Each structure stands twice: as structure tokens, then as C-alpha cells.
Amino acid sequence: MFRKQKLLTSKGLNLITQYYKKYSVVASLLTNPNIGNVAEVKGWVKSLRVQKDLVFADVSDGSTANKLQVLIPKNLKTNDLTYGSAVHITGKLEKSPRGQLELRADYVKVYGTCVVLDGYPFNPRTAHPPEYIRNYLHLRCRTNYISAMLRIRHSVTKHIHDFFASRNYLNVNTPILTSNDCEGAGETFKVLPDSEETIKAMLQEGKTNDDVYFGRKSFLTVSAQLHLEAICRGMGNVYTLGPTFRAENSRSRLHLSEFYMLEAELAFCDDIEQLQSILEHLLKHIFSEIRNTNEADLYLIDKNNVAPTWLKDRFITLTYDEARNILNKKGLSTNEDGINKEQELALVEHCGGVPVFVVQWPKKLKSFYMKESDFDNSKVDALDLLGPITGEIAGGSLREVNYEKLQSKLPSEALNWYLELRKFGNIPTGGFGLGLERLLQVVCGIPNIKDTLPFPRWPHNCSM
Secondary structure, eight states, X not given: OOOXXXXXXXXXXXXXXXXXXXXXXXXXXXXXXXXTSXXXXXXXXXXXXXXXXXXXXXXXXXXXXXXXXXXXXXXXXXXXXXXTOEEEEEEEEEEOTTSOEEEEEEEEEEEEOXXXXXXXXXXXXXXXXXXXXXXXXXXXXXXXXXXHHHHHHXXXXXXXXXXXXXXXXXXXOOOSEESOOTTOSOOOOBOOOSXXXXXXXXXXXXXXXXXXXXXXOOEEOSOSHHHHHHHHHHHSSEEEEEEEEOOOOOOXXXXXXXXXXXXXXXXXXXXXXXXXXXXXHHHHHHHHHHHHHOHHHHHHHOTTOOOOGGGGSOOXXXXXXXXXXXXXXXXXXXXXXXXXXHHHHHHHHHTTTOOEEEEEEEGGGSOTTBOBOSSOTTEEEEEEEEETTTEEEEEEEEBOOOHHHHHHHOOOGGGHHHHHTTTSSXXXXXXXEEEHHHHHHHHHXXXXXXXSSSSXXXXXXXXX
């Protein structure tokens, strides 16, 4: 039998209706102010100026880069009302003599006090450097710099989903736990139970340390590509946006141990220019839309941030050999390991700051799954997309469709399932992976990748 659901009382319904009717976010008030109406806001005090009869408070709730100015009569000011305190304020919306929206308070409640002298790390009207803010991950969203970045990150993510939805791509959730080392570089985090009792019991069943839980070596994913290829061969164009993990021993401004990767796989894709086209349109869509949705946030992060000139230009395409020749002429000689970060940035500068596709890479520098070039069997149909600040933003390739060629390059029998995809209804596909955090660096002009997500992880740093 189904249990009868308990109906909300009229009192409960009234409370819900009252909450949604009266409680306003600052972004909505500033966008569509109803002058003369009573409004109710909840947020944090970002600045406080005490004058003769009034206290002027700038209040933010995180919804917008702009603050709501609140006029508070002196008799409503308590010692708890300080910079950083959490408040609930009701009052009438007015226009100041200068045309600025103001809330003239008639009710002020302090939800949470903030005693700056008791260890609060941020000071009013102070632009703290990112390196300092990074020491306080649990509090740094209170700063203008990080709150602006988080709003932009939200918007960029939305623009990505809108872009792929408008082109009928299917959004797929791929696993975080996997038996694949897609890139084959060995920079993986191995997954094992933390419970000694569980490990001991499973070892008694004849398991080894590596396969104690899942029956085989298992890792945190370094890429969703192989899973997307499987789905693509039954569902068409697909993409995913999720966490990725690399156990790379680097603490540089461009590396993280956990980051988000946008990965897409295109069905019936047999030309590298198809990948270039979708990537170019994606970046131009994001950079154009973010100017409409987050101009004030971009200004908070970097006052000199302007729309890139290349929004109306085609991206530059260079072959790997052409790129090497340019670098050699600049005195930046390349070696057998490929193109390093300094050289990537030099290529972008050489091309006037316009993003650069480097295509037709030597086979020995790329992964086993990349398709051999039809024109030169020492090359593969692969691309790296280079941009300012970060160098490489995205990498991709056509996938090898030839069963025999792929079989000869398969790094492990554990990937026999991947080889089997070429046996049953195979199609040509191509795809790419784009680092969300590196993209945000370019969008926002953020030098250090650790400031593009709320809780960065890198070697020797996994606080919280």
C-alpha cells in the first residue's frame, strides 16, 4: 500500500509563499528595481561608513559583482553590525540624488557577527594579493577577486552546455573510477580502500594489493575519452564536463592535481578541420557571451580585461613542422620531446595573440589511439590549441579506425574492449579535451590556475 503523503498545512504554505515573495537577491533588485516598494535582502556587509545620522552599508549576497547600498538609521545600528557580518535587512527602495538605487532600512538583524580583530584575514577596502588569499580557502569566496571568478566559472559552464545543447550533443556522465590509463603516462592516482579490515579480508580471498577491491588496478580518471568513444558509437555526438585527476609532480602556475575537463566526441568525423571548427566556434561563443553576462566580474578581476580582437578573426593553423621552423628562427630550438610551454606562448605571440592550432604531430609524441595521417605515416591527425597566458588549452585528434593498426599499438590487454569497438558497426570519430581552468585563465586574465576554482589541489596541498 502507498502511504498517504502528509499535506502541508495552510500555515506551512503561507510561510513558503511569504519566503519566496519577500526575499530578493541583490542581482534582481539592481536589474529590476521597483522604486517605492518594500524589499527584503540577506547577505554580507562589504563596507560600512558611519555618518552623523545614518550608516551607509554596501551589502552583497554573492549574486552579482555590484553591491546594494543600504541606508541605516543610527538607532538601528548595533555593535554587531560590522564589516563582514551577515545581515537580514528590510526597507523601502529609493533613488539617491545621483540616481543610485538605495534601500532605506527600517529593520536590521545581524545573523552572524564578524570580529575582524579576532583573526578575520581580510580587511575592508583592501585588495589582497591572490597568493595571500590562497591561504584561506574556506573564506576566500568573501573576496571580490574569487567571488567574481566563481560567477564567471558558473556562466562559462552554462555557456558550454548551451552551446552543445544547441547542436544536439548528448551530455554523458562518465566514471571517475576507471581501470583505464587513457594517456598512458602513468600519472594516475591508484584507488584502494582505506579500511585495513577490508583489505585483509579480500587478500585472504586470493586478491593482490593492486586488485584487492575491484579485481584489477583501478584509478581516478585522467580522461573520459575512451568512455565517450564507446557511447559515441551508439548515440552519436556526445560530451562530458567533469573532474579529472593527474598525479603530476608539478606545482607550477599551470598545473593542478584535480581539475575539470570538457571532452567531446564527434560521430562520423573523418577530417581534423571538423574538430578545429567546433573548438573555434565554442571558444568564440564563450568569450562573446561572457561579455554579456559577466562584464562587471571581469573588471573586478582585471581592470584591463577587454574583449579579444580575435573574436572576428579566424584562428591560425600551423603544422608541427611549420611551428618548429618558426621557433628555430626565433632561437627557441625544439627537441624530440615536442614543444614546451615557453615555445607554445612564443607561437601565440608570433601570431599576434590569436589562438593557434598546431596539427599533424609526429606519431611518437602522441597517444596510441590517434589516427595515422593518410599523407605521412610518421604523423598523426592530432591538434593542440594554444592560447595566451596558458599555452595549450585543448588537445584532440581523429581516432584510429583501422583494427589491425590499433591492435599493434594497444598498450594493454585490459583495453581489448576498446579494440572491439572497431569490430561492430564502427564509425570514424574524433574528439578533444579542453581544460576548464585553463580556459578560465584566458577568459579572466588569471595568471595562476589555482585561482580558477574554489578548492585547488596540487602536490602537498589538499586542505579541507
